[in-house]
Amino acid sequence: MIALLAAGVGMATPALARDYGQQGAVWPVVEPDLLAQIHARLARLEKTGETARLNEELKRRTIARVNRPEPVAGLGAATAGRSWRFDPTITVDRDIADDKGRVIIAAGTRVNPLDTVPLRAPLVFLDGDDPAQLAWAARRFGATRAKLILVRGAPLELMKARQRRFYFDQGGSLVKHFGIRAVPATVEQQGRVLLVTEQAIEPRERPSS
Structure with missing residues (x-):
């Protein structure tokens, strides 16, 4: 039976390779090569000096953005004091294991980063x-080790002028995390929570013009 089946398959195979001939009109591919177009475009830009100009413009914009990052949107100057407590405790959503596979923090455990x-x-x-x-x-x-974090301004310029490190809240990720809506604002630890304060500057504290 197996031999007959194999013979049948062998006899049927040539029928699958039948040449039906040309069934319609055929035209050559005339679309230009995309990579060739890109190469030609780049060659023209290089020849005319446009590549150098674009690189210089990119360099200028990068330096400008480093010296003065994009300000954090939506923040104003604090006009009234506001304080609240921020609990950084999180609930672990899955088991956390060490390099040997031993569970060190089980899913569902509440963890406060300030403890460690x-x-x-x-x-x-x-x-x-x-x-x-x-x-x-x-x-x-x-005279403290406080971290001064800008939401607007030129951190490198201030570091040079004041001989102190300044940071910048890129994209406003920190102020959004803490819910800060006005500056100046401070975040300080109080036990197992953080105290967040928006501090209005009194008129007597402002320098005279």
Whole structure:
């Protein structure tokens, strides 16, 4: 039976390869090669100096963005004091194991990062273009290890002028995380929670014009 089946398959195979001939009109491919077009375009840009100009423009924009990052949108100067507590506790959604597969934190466990990594210095959020906020921060935190974090301004310029490190809240991720809507604002640890404060600067604290 197997031999007959094999013979039948062998006899049927040539029928699958029948040549039906040309069934319609055929035209040659006339579309230009995409890679060739790109290469030609780049060659023209290089020849005319456009590539160098574009590279220089990109360099200029990159330097400008580093020196003065995009301001964090939606923040204003604090006109009234506002404070609240922020609990950083999270609930682990899956088992966390060590390199040997042993579960060290089970799913559902509540973990407070401050228990293992305390906030050793206040976070101070500032508008770097506001002299009053900079003066306030210098008076209050000048002799401390507070991290000065700009939401607007030129951090490198301020570092050079004031000989102190300034950070920048790129994209506003930190102020969004803490719910900050106005500056200056501070984040400080109080036990197992963080105290967030928006601090209105009193008129007497502002430098005279």
